[in-house]
Amino acid sequence: MKENIIPHTYQISAKDRKTANKHNSFLLWFTGLSGSGKSTIANVVEQKLHSKGIKTYTLDGDNIRKGINNDLTFSPEDRTENIRRIAEISNLMVDAGMVVLAAFVSPYKKDRENIKSIVKDVNFVEIYINTSVEECERRDVKGLYKKARAGEIKNMTGISAPYEEPEHPDIEIKTENESIENAVKSIVDYITPKLKLKK
16 A cells, blocks of 8 residues: 555645745643643644744644544554544644644653654654642643543553653753743743744
8 A cells, every 4th residue: 555655746835835824833842740830831832833923733632532532442553543643644744834832741751752753853842741649630731630530530640650750851841830821931932942943
C-alpha cells in the first residue's frame, strides 16, 4: 500500500502560510497529571495569543477522545497511540501555520520524545505543569481520583499507572506556588521570540 502513496507537490508552503499569518508556528505541549492545571493554563495562554492576533488551536482530551481517538482505551499501548495521533494532527496544524496548544497527561517519556521527532525539535515546546498527586487529588475537578481509589477506573496516572516526569522541559510551572497569571506570563515571555519571523 505504502508504495502507492505518492506525495503531491503543492505550491503554497508552510513558509508562505507563516508569512501570511505574520508569525511562526509550533506546538506547545502541556504535560502533567490529571487536575494539574494543564487545560486551565493552556486556555489562558491561548486567550493572550489570540488577543495579539496569533492563529491558535487547542487540542485536549475532550476534542480528541470524543472524536478521532474514540476507539482507544487508557491501556499503555492505546495511550501511546493516542499521543502519536495527536502529534501527527499537531504536525499538520503547525504546517498550516498555527500555534497549537496540546494539553495531555502524556505520562511516558518515550511518547513525548516521539512527539518531538514528529513535529521536529524546533517546533516543540515542552511545558511541564508540575503539580503533586496529593494536590491534584485534593482538587479532583472531574472526580477521577475518587473513582480510581474506589477501583472504578483502572490505569489512572499517579494512582495505578506511572507518570514519568520530564527531565529537561522547556518550561516548568509549579502550580502550588505560582499563580495562573504568573504561569501564563512565563510561557508567553518564553515563546514571544519564537513567534517572530526571520527577515
